[in-house]
Amino acid sequence: MNTIYALYKILYKTYGPQGWWPITGYGYHKADYNFPRSENEIFEVCIGSILTQNTTFTSVVKSLENLYAKNALSATAIVSMECDKLKEAIRPSGYFNQKARYILEFIKLYNALAGKVPRREALLDVVGIGEETADSMLLYGYNQREFKVDAYTKRILLELGIIEQKSSYSEVKMLMESSLKECVSNEDELLKVYQEFHALLVEHGKNFYSKKPYGVGCFLKEHLR
DNA sequence: AGCCAGGCTACCG
DNA sequence: CGGTAGCATGGC
Numbered sequence: 545m546n547t548i549y550a551l552y553k554i555l556y557k558t559y560g561p562q563g564w565w566p567i568t569g570y571g572y573h574k575a576d577y578n579f580p581r582s583e584n585e586i587f588e589v590c591i592g593s594i595l596t597q598n599t600t601f602t603s604v605v606k607s608l609e610n611l612y613a614k615n616a617l618s619a620t621a622i623v624s625m626e627c628d629k630l631k632e633a634i635r636p637s638g639y640f641n642q643k644a645r646y647i648l649e650f651i652k653l654y655n656a657l658a659g660k661v662p663r664r665e666a667l668l669d670v671v672g673i674g675e676e677t678a679d680s681m682l683l684y685g686y687n688q689r690e691f692k693v694d695a696y697t698k699r700i701l702l703e704l705g706i707i708e709q710k711s712s713y714s715e716v717k718m719l720m721e722s723s724l725k726e727c728v729s730n731e732d733e734l735l736k737v738y739q740e741f742h743a744l745l746v747e748h749g750k751n752f753y754s755k756k757p758y759g760v761g762c763f764l765k766e767h768l769r
Numbered sequence: 770a771g772c773c774a775g776g777c778t779a780c781c782g
Numbered sequence: 783c784g785g786t787a788g789c790a791t792g793g794c
Binding site for chain 1: 772776777778
């Protein structure tokens with residue numbers, strides 16, 4: 545068992561299953577991996593992935609509920625909305641001008657897919673979709689084995705001395721994926737580990753890595769010694 | 770009052 | 783290439 549997988553086991557034992565990605569009208573679905581359950585739920589995860597950029601998820605929930613209340617939580621409904629109405633609905637998540645554009649740009653690709661799984665490269669070609677957002681859509685919307693790296697992931701691994709400050713997104717992603725593949729041979733199990741691990745890192749990050757100095761009281765440091 | 774949040778683009782050197 | 787201002791609202 546390598547360090548990364550050991551880290552996962554500690555977090556899972558501490559916090560348990562997280563049930564990401566939460567779905568409007570249902571919420572988190574702990575220990576139930578049969579999500580998303582429909583085309584519209586896949587779409588919702590993708591839109592949520594854009595909305596959550598540099599924003600708390602509670603704000604995203606408000607935006608998604610605004611869209612839901614307008615019966616506009618689908619690709620066809622959003623493109624037929626007035627752009628100002630879209631902005632109004634997603635306003636709570638911040639950056640509503642750019643995010644409205646990003647959503648409309650994404651929908652072009654989404655419609656062209658006709659239900660198929662997008663290639664990572666195709667997602668990255670969409671304005672407003674960077675590496676983390678692409679991996680978020682693929683991992684939680686399309687159940688693809690793509691590890692999602694975020695600010696907490698880097699912050700925690702840096703504090704533990706596992707990566708360096710200058711480590712790039714793809715370097716961290718590859719480290720996580722190669723380490724986990726060594727320990728988890730079953731592909732379905734590996735997908736679950738990717739989904740839970742990222743959520744667990746966020747939960748742990750909120751607890752010990754949101755304000756400086758980072759890592760005060762973090763028990764991972766002791767466990768990995 | 771000020772800092773941070775489940776980032777990305779555009780532009781700089 | 784790596785580094786950073788700007789984007790905007792809400793919560794604490």
